[in-house]
Amino acid sequence: MDNKYRTLGEFIIENQASFQYSSGELSKLINALRLAAKVVNHEVNKAGLVDIIGGAGDTNVQGEDQQKLDVLANEKFIQTLKNREIVCGIASEEEDDFISINSQDENHQNKYIVLIDPLDGSSNIDVNVSVGSIFSIYRRITPVGTPVTLEDFLQPGINQVAAGYVIYGTSTMLVYTTGHGVNGFTLNPAMGTFYLSHPDMSFPETGRIYSMNEGNYVHFPQGVKDYIKYCQMEEGDRPYTSRYIGSLVSDFHRNMIKGGIYIYPKSSVASNGKLRLLYECNPMAFLAEQANGKATDGYRRIMEIQPTELHQRVPFFCGSSKMVEKAESFMAKYA
Numbered sequence: 001m002d003n004k005y006r007t008l009g010e011f012i013i014e015n016q017a018s019f020q021y022s023s024g025e026l027s028k029l030i031n032a033l034r035l036a037a038k039v040v041n042h043e044v045n046k047a048g049l050v051d052i053i054g055g056a057g058d059t060n061v062q063g064e065d066q067q068k069l070d071v072l073a074n075e076k077f078i079q080t081l082k083n084r085e086i087v088c089g090i091a092s093e094e095e096d097d098f099i100s101i102n103s104q105d106e107n108h109q110n111k112y113i114v115l116i117d118p119l120d121g122s123s124n125i126d127v128n129v130s131v132g133s134i135f136s137i138y139r140r141i142t143p144v145g146t147p148v149t150l151e152d153f154l155q156p157g158i159n160q161v162a163a164g165y166v167i168y169g170t171s172t173m174l175v176y177t178t179g180h181g182v183n184g185f186t187l188n189p190a191m192g193t194f195y196l197s198h199p200d201m202s203f204p205e206t207g208r209i210y211s212m213n214e215g216n217y218v219h220f221p222q223g224v225k226d227y228i229k230y231c232q233m234e235e236g237d238r239p240y241t242s243r244y245i246g247s248l249v250s251d252f253h254r255n256m257i258k259g260g261i262y263i264y265p266k267s268s269v270a271s272n273g274k275l276r277l278l279y280e281c282n283p284m285a286f287l288a289e290q291a292n293g294k295a296t297d298g299y300r301r302i303m304e305i306q307p308t309e310l311h312q313r314v315p316f317f318c319g320s321s322k323m324v325e326k327a328e329s330f331m332a333k334y335a
Protein backbone atom coordinates (compact mmCIF):
# COMPACT_ATOMS: atom_id res chain seq x y z
CA MET A 1 0.00 0.00 0.00
CA ASP A 2 1.47 3.30 -1.10
CA ASN A 3 2.21 5.38 2.00
CA LYS A 4 0.53 8.39 0.37
CA TYR A 5 -2.53 7.00 2.15
CA ARG A 6 -3.12 8.21 5.68
CA THR A 7 -2.97 5.59 8.41
CA LEU A 8 -5.90 4.88 10.69
CA GLY A 9 -3.89 6.27 13.57
CA GLU A 10 -3.31 9.58 11.79
CA PHE A 11 -6.98 9.72 10.74
CA ILE A 12 -8.18 9.21 14.33
CA ILE A 13 -5.95 12.00 15.62
CA GLU A 14 -6.89 14.39 12.79
CA ASN A 15 -10.61 13.79 13.38
CA GLN A 16 -10.60 13.71 17.17
CA ALA A 17 -11.40 17.38 17.41
CA SER A 18 -14.47 17.00 15.19
CA PHE A 19 -16.03 14.56 17.65
CA GLN A 20 -18.32 16.48 19.98
CA TYR A 21 -17.32 14.48 23.06
CA SER A 22 -13.65 14.69 22.08
CA SER A 23 -11.81 13.73 25.23
CA GLY A 24 -9.42 11.31 23.58
CA GLU A 25 -11.27 8.36 25.12
CA LEU A 26 -13.15 7.52 21.92
CA SER A 27 -9.90 7.67 19.98
CA LYS A 28 -8.34 5.27 22.49
CA LEU A 29 -11.40 3.02 22.11
CA ILE A 30 -11.17 2.96 18.31
CA ASN A 31 -7.46 2.21 18.68
CA ALA A 32 -8.26 -0.72 20.98
CA LEU A 33 -10.69 -2.09 18.39
CA ARG A 34 -8.00 -1.63 15.74
CA LEU A 35 -5.63 -3.81 17.78
CA ALA A 36 -8.31 -6.45 18.37
CA ALA A 37 -9.06 -6.49 14.63
CA LYS A 38 -5.42 -7.25 13.85
CA VAL A 39 -5.27 -10.04 16.43
CA VAL A 40 -8.50 -11.66 15.20
CA ASN A 41 -7.38 -11.21 11.59
CA HIS A 42 -4.23 -13.17 12.38
CA GLU A 43 -6.28 -16.01 13.87
CA VAL A 44 -8.88 -16.00 11.07
CA ASN A 45 -6.16 -16.17 8.44
CA LYS A 46 -4.46 -19.17 10.03
CA ALA A 47 -7.68 -20.95 11.03
CA GLY A 48 -7.39 -23.38 8.15
CA LEU A 49 -3.94 -24.42 9.31
CA VAL A 50 -4.55 -24.88 12.99
CA ASP A 51 -7.17 -27.19 14.42
CA ILE A 52 -9.19 -24.22 15.55
CA ILE A 53 -12.17 -24.46 13.23
CA GLY A 54 -15.22 -26.54 13.84
CA GLY A 55 -17.51 -26.48 16.85
CA ALA A 56 -16.09 -25.60 20.22
CA GLY A 57 -18.58 -28.01 21.71
CA ASP A 58 -20.61 -25.25 23.34
CA THR A 59 -23.63 -23.39 22.03
CA ASN A 60 -24.17 -19.64 22.54
CA VAL A 61 -27.24 -17.89 23.91
CA GLN A 62 -28.65 -18.01 20.37
CA GLY A 63 -28.57 -21.80 20.53
CA GLU A 64 -26.04 -21.78 17.67
CA ASP A 65 -22.99 -24.09 17.65
CA GLN A 66 -20.08 -21.99 18.86
CA GLN A 67 -17.15 -22.22 16.46
CA LYS A 68 -13.79 -22.16 18.21
CA LEU A 69 -12.90 -18.98 16.30
CA ASP A 70 -16.10 -17.35 17.61
CA VAL A 71 -14.92 -18.05 21.13
CA LEU A 72 -11.40 -16.85 20.44
CA ALA A 73 -12.52 -13.65 18.68
CA ASN A 74 -14.85 -12.92 21.58
CA GLU A 75 -12.03 -13.38 24.09
CA LYS A 76 -9.64 -11.17 22.09
CA PHE A 77 -12.08 -8.27 21.77
CA ILE A 78 -13.10 -8.44 25.45
CA GLN A 79 -9.49 -8.81 26.64
CA THR A 80 -8.28 -5.87 24.50
CA LEU A 81 -11.09 -3.61 25.66
CA LYS A 82 -10.61 -4.59 29.32
CA ASN A 83 -6.84 -4.08 29.22
CA ARG A 84 -7.20 -0.55 27.86
CA GLU A 85 -9.54 0.37 30.76
CA ILE A 86 -11.60 2.69 28.57
CA VAL A 87 -14.99 1.02 28.69
CA CYS A 88 -17.30 0.40 31.64
CA GLY A 89 -19.29 -2.40 30.01
CA ILE A 90 -19.34 -4.88 27.13
CA ALA A 91 -22.14 -6.95 25.59
CA SER A 92 -21.46 -9.69 23.06
CA GLU A 93 -23.39 -12.15 20.94
CA GLU A 94 -21.23 -14.82 22.61
CA GLU A 95 -22.04 -13.73 26.20
CA ASP A 96 -25.40 -14.53 27.80
CA ASP A 97 -25.27 -11.34 29.93
CA PHE A 98 -23.41 -8.03 29.70
CA ILE A 99 -19.98 -7.64 31.34
CA SER A 100 -19.44 -4.84 33.89
CA ILE A 101 -15.84 -3.54 33.95
CA ASN A 102 -13.96 -1.60 36.68
CA SER A 103 -17.16 -1.37 38.65
CA GLN A 104 -15.14 -1.94 41.85
CA ASP A 105 -12.89 1.05 41.13
CA GLU A 106 -14.96 3.99 42.31
CA ASN A 107 -12.43 6.37 40.70
CA HIS A 108 -12.87 5.16 37.17
CA GLN A 109 -14.56 7.68 34.88
CA ASN A 110 -15.03 5.37 31.89
CA LYS A 111 -18.16 6.41 30.05
CA TYR A 112 -18.35 4.17 26.97
CA ILE A 113 -19.98 0.79 26.51
CA VAL A 114 -19.35 -1.48 23.52
CA LEU A 115 -21.61 -4.12 22.00
CA ILE A 116 -19.98 -6.64 19.67
CA ASP A 117 -20.66 -9.50 17.32
CA PRO A 118 -17.08 -10.77 17.51
CA LEU A 119 -17.27 -13.04 14.49
CA ASP A 120 -20.37 -12.75 12.34
CA GLY A 121 -20.96 -15.36 9.66
CA SER A 122 -18.86 -17.89 11.52
CA SER A 123 -20.52 -20.82 9.72
CA ASN A 124 -18.45 -19.63 6.74
CA ILE A 125 -15.13 -20.11 8.55
CA ASP A 126 -14.55 -23.77 7.75
CA VAL A 127 -15.39 -23.21 4.08
CA ASN A 128 -12.96 -20.29 3.78
CA VAL A 129 -15.59 -17.65 3.02
CA SER A 130 -15.21 -14.10 4.37
CA VAL A 131 -16.53 -13.25 7.83
CA GLY A 132 -16.62 -10.09 9.91
CA SER A 133 -16.66 -8.47 13.35
CA ILE A 134 -19.22 -5.78 14.20
CA PHE A 135 -19.07 -3.16 16.98
CA SER A 136 -21.41 -0.51 18.37
CA ILE A 137 -20.40 2.19 20.88
CA TYR A 138 -22.61 4.22 23.24
CA ARG A 139 -22.04 6.58 26.16
CA ARG A 140 -23.41 5.07 29.36
CA ILE A 141 -26.59 6.69 30.72
CA THR A 142 -26.23 5.60 34.37
CA PRO A 143 -23.88 7.62 36.65
CA VAL A 144 -20.15 7.36 35.89
CA GLY A 145 -18.27 5.34 38.53
CA THR A 146 -21.22 3.03 39.28
CA PRO A 147 -21.62 -0.49 37.85
CA VAL A 148 -23.32 -0.43 34.44
CA THR A 149 -26.88 -1.71 34.25
CA LEU A 150 -28.96 -3.29 31.49
CA GLU A 151 -30.40 0.19 30.88
CA ASP A 152 -27.00 1.31 29.53
CA PHE A 153 -27.19 -1.38 26.84
CA LEU A 154 -30.87 -1.06 25.89
CA GLN A 155 -30.44 2.31 24.16
CA PRO A 156 -31.96 3.02 20.71
CA GLY A 157 -29.50 3.06 17.81
CA ILE A 158 -29.83 6.83 17.40
CA ASN A 159 -27.74 7.14 20.61
CA GLN A 160 -24.71 5.42 19.10
CA VAL A 161 -21.54 7.54 19.15
CA ALA A 162 -19.64 5.18 16.80
CA ALA A 163 -20.09 1.90 14.94
CA GLY A 164 -18.15 -0.20 12.49
CA TYR A 165 -17.06 -3.56 11.23
CA VAL A 166 -13.97 -5.50 10.29
CA ILE A 167 -14.28 -7.61 7.15
CA TYR A 168 -11.82 -10.52 6.89
CA GLY A 169 -12.02 -10.93 3.13
CA THR A 170 -9.53 -11.01 0.26
CA SER A 171 -8.08 -8.14 2.25
CA THR A 172 -8.89 -7.13 5.78
CA MET A 173 -10.66 -3.80 6.21
CA LEU A 174 -11.90 -1.77 9.13
CA VAL A 175 -14.90 0.42 8.22
CA TYR A 176 -16.37 2.78 10.82
CA THR A 177 -18.27 5.98 11.52
CA THR A 178 -18.40 8.44 14.42
CA GLY A 179 -21.34 10.25 12.84
CA HIS A 180 -19.27 12.16 10.29
CA GLY A 181 -19.51 9.82 7.30
CA VAL A 182 -18.07 6.33 6.73
CA ASN A 183 -14.40 5.62 6.06
CA GLY A 184 -12.72 2.34 5.13
CA PHE A 185 -9.18 1.33 6.05
CA THR A 186 -7.31 -1.57 4.47
CA LEU A 187 -4.77 -3.55 6.48
CA ASN A 188 -1.28 -3.89 5.07
CA PRO A 189 -0.45 -7.20 6.78
CA ALA A 190 3.26 -6.78 6.13
CA MET A 191 3.25 -3.57 8.19
CA GLY A 192 0.33 -4.31 10.50
CA THR A 193 -0.97 -0.87 9.53
CA PHE A 194 -4.45 0.15 8.37
CA TYR A 195 -4.45 2.73 5.54
CA LEU A 196 -7.34 4.98 4.48
CA SER A 197 -8.24 3.24 1.21
CA HIS A 198 -11.98 4.10 0.98
CA PRO A 199 -12.68 7.66 2.17
CA ASP A 200 -16.29 8.86 2.44
CA MET A 201 -17.97 5.58 1.51
CA SER A 202 -21.50 5.96 0.20
CA PHE A 203 -24.30 3.66 -0.99
CA PRO A 204 -25.31 4.39 -4.60
CA GLU A 205 -28.90 5.66 -4.41
CA THR A 206 -30.05 2.50 -6.20
CA GLY A 207 -28.58 -0.72 -7.55
CA ARG A 208 -29.34 -4.13 -8.99
CA ILE A 209 -28.14 -6.50 -6.28
CA TYR A 210 -30.54 -8.03 -3.79
CA SER A 211 -29.22 -10.19 -0.96
CA MET A 212 -31.37 -12.62 1.04
CA ASN A 213 -31.66 -16.33 1.72
CA GLU A 214 -34.24 -17.24 -0.90
CA GLY A 215 -34.21 -20.78 0.46
CA ASN A 216 -36.67 -19.41 3.01
CA TYR A 217 -38.97 -18.06 0.25
CA VAL A 218 -42.03 -20.10 1.23
CA HIS A 219 -41.77 -18.71 4.78
CA PHE A 220 -41.39 -15.04 3.75
CA PRO A 221 -44.09 -12.39 4.25
CA GLN A 222 -46.06 -11.74 1.05
CA GLY A 223 -44.49 -8.27 0.71
CA VAL A 224 -41.01 -9.81 0.48
CA LYS A 225 -42.24 -12.41 -2.02
CA ASP A 226 -43.71 -9.60 -4.14
CA TYR A 227 -40.43 -7.64 -3.96
CA ILE A 228 -38.40 -10.68 -5.09
CA LYS A 229 -40.73 -11.14 -8.07
CA TYR A 230 -40.40 -7.41 -8.86
CA CYS A 231 -36.59 -7.79 -8.91
CA GLN A 232 -36.78 -10.86 -11.11
CA MET A 233 -39.34 -9.41 -13.54
CA GLU A 234 -37.95 -5.87 -13.96
CA GLU A 235 -39.76 -4.59 -17.06
CA GLY A 236 -37.58 -3.60 -20.00
CA ASP A 237 -34.20 -3.82 -18.37
CA ARG A 238 -32.26 -6.98 -17.40
CA PRO A 239 -33.40 -8.56 -14.12
CA TYR A 240 -31.60 -7.84 -10.86
CA THR A 241 -28.72 -9.98 -9.58
CA SER A 242 -29.11 -12.14 -6.48
CA ARG A 243 -25.93 -12.19 -4.37
CA TYR A 244 -25.94 -13.75 -0.87
CA ILE A 245 -22.76 -14.72 0.95
CA GLY A 246 -24.32 -15.72 4.27
CA SER A 247 -22.14 -13.12 5.97
CA LEU A 248 -23.92 -9.86 6.78
CA VAL A 249 -20.71 -7.81 6.84
CA SER A 250 -19.63 -9.13 3.42
CA ASP A 251 -23.03 -8.63 1.76
CA PHE A 252 -23.34 -5.16 3.31
CA HIS A 253 -19.83 -4.14 2.24
CA ARG A 254 -20.35 -5.26 -1.38
CA ASN A 255 -23.76 -3.57 -1.56
CA MET A 256 -22.36 -0.30 -0.14
CA ILE A 257 -19.75 -0.20 -2.91
CA LYS A 258 -21.87 -1.49 -5.81
CA GLY A 259 -25.42 -0.58 -4.75
CA GLY A 260 -27.83 -3.15 -3.38
CA ILE A 261 -30.19 -4.24 -0.65
CA TYR A 262 -29.83 -6.86 2.09
CA ILE A 263 -33.01 -8.33 3.56
CA TYR A 264 -33.39 -10.72 6.46
CA PRO A 265 -37.16 -10.57 7.07
CA LYS A 266 -39.31 -12.15 9.68
CA SER A 267 -40.83 -15.40 8.52
CA SER A 268 -43.20 -18.13 9.60
CA VAL A 269 -40.20 -19.91 11.15
CA ALA A 270 -38.50 -16.82 12.64
CA SER A 271 -41.12 -14.39 13.91
CA ASN A 272 -38.60 -11.53 14.34
CA GLY A 273 -36.09 -12.58 11.70
CA LYS A 274 -32.60 -13.73 12.69
CA LEU A 275 -30.37 -10.68 13.08
CA ARG A 276 -29.82 -9.14 16.50
CA LEU A 277 -30.84 -5.52 16.99
CA LEU A 278 -28.12 -4.35 19.37
CA TYR A 279 -24.88 -5.65 17.87
CA GLU A 280 -25.78 -6.36 14.24
CA CYS A 281 -28.68 -4.21 12.99
CA ASN A 282 -28.04 -0.97 14.91
CA PRO A 283 -24.32 -0.64 14.02
CA MET A 284 -24.97 -1.58 10.37
CA ALA A 285 -27.92 0.83 10.31
CA PHE A 286 -25.73 3.67 11.65
CA LEU A 287 -23.17 2.95 8.93
CA ALA A 288 -25.88 2.68 6.26
CA GLU A 289 -27.44 6.04 7.16
CA GLN A 290 -24.03 7.71 7.40
CA ALA A 291 -23.35 6.34 3.89
CA ASN A 292 -26.59 7.84 2.51
CA GLY A 293 -28.36 4.46 2.67
CA LYS A 294 -31.35 3.30 4.69
CA ALA A 295 -32.11 0.64 7.32
CA THR A 296 -35.60 -0.36 8.51
CA ASP A 297 -37.46 -3.43 9.74
CA GLY A 298 -39.64 -3.16 6.64
CA TYR A 299 -41.71 -0.42 8.28
CA ARG A 300 -39.74 1.46 11.00
CA ARG A 301 -36.29 3.05 11.07
CA ILE A 302 -34.04 0.49 12.81
CA MET A 303 -32.27 3.11 14.90
CA GLU A 304 -35.51 4.36 16.44
CA ILE A 305 -36.56 0.94 17.77
CA GLN A 306 -36.49 0.93 21.60
CA PRO A 307 -34.66 -2.27 22.63
CA THR A 308 -36.27 -4.47 25.28
CA GLU A 309 -33.81 -7.39 25.44
CA LEU A 310 -30.03 -7.73 25.01
CA HIS A 311 -30.28 -10.41 22.29
CA GLN A 312 -33.54 -9.43 20.65
CA ARG A 313 -33.94 -10.01 16.93
CA VAL A 314 -35.56 -7.70 14.36
CA PRO A 315 -36.34 -7.99 10.63
CA PHE A 316 -33.67 -6.11 8.65
CA PHE A 317 -33.95 -4.25 5.30
CA CYS A 318 -30.74 -2.33 4.61
CA GLY A 319 -28.92 -0.73 1.67
CA SER A 320 -29.44 1.71 -1.20
CA SER A 321 -32.19 4.11 -0.16
CA LYS A 322 -34.36 3.74 -3.30
CA MET A 323 -34.18 -0.06 -3.08
CA VAL A 324 -35.18 -0.13 0.59
CA GLU A 325 -38.05 2.26 -0.17
CA LYS A 326 -39.19 0.00 -3.03
CA ALA A 327 -39.17 -3.06 -0.77
CA GLU A 328 -41.06 -1.09 1.90
CA SER A 329 -43.72 -0.16 -0.67
CA PHE A 330 -44.46 -3.88 -1.12
CA MET A 331 -44.43 -4.48 2.64
CA ALA A 332 -46.87 -1.59 3.15
CA LYS A 333 -49.52 -3.41 1.12
CA TYR A 334 -49.76 -6.03 3.86
CA ALA A 335 -48.98 -3.91 6.94
Ligand code: P6P
Pocket residue numbers: 120121122123213246247248249274275
Ligand atom coordinates in the same frame (compact mmCIF):
# COMPACT_ATOMS: atom_id res chain seq x y z
P1 P6P B 1 -28.98 -17.75 7.04
C1 P6P B 1 -24.58 -15.12 10.09
O1 P6P B 1 -24.95 -16.14 11.02
C2 P6P B 1 -25.73 -14.13 10.00
O2 P6P B 1 -25.96 -13.58 11.26
C3 P6P B 1 -25.43 -13.07 8.96
O3 P6P B 1 -24.09 -12.72 8.92
C4 P6P B 1 -25.91 -13.72 7.68
O4 P6P B 1 -26.32 -12.77 6.71
C5 P6P B 1 -27.10 -14.55 8.15
O5 P6P B 1 -26.88 -14.82 9.54
C6 P6P B 1 -27.18 -15.86 7.42
O6 P6P B 1 -28.33 -16.54 7.91
O7 P6P B 1 -30.25 -18.10 7.79
O8 P6P B 1 -29.28 -17.21 5.67
O9 P6P B 1 -27.93 -18.82 7.04
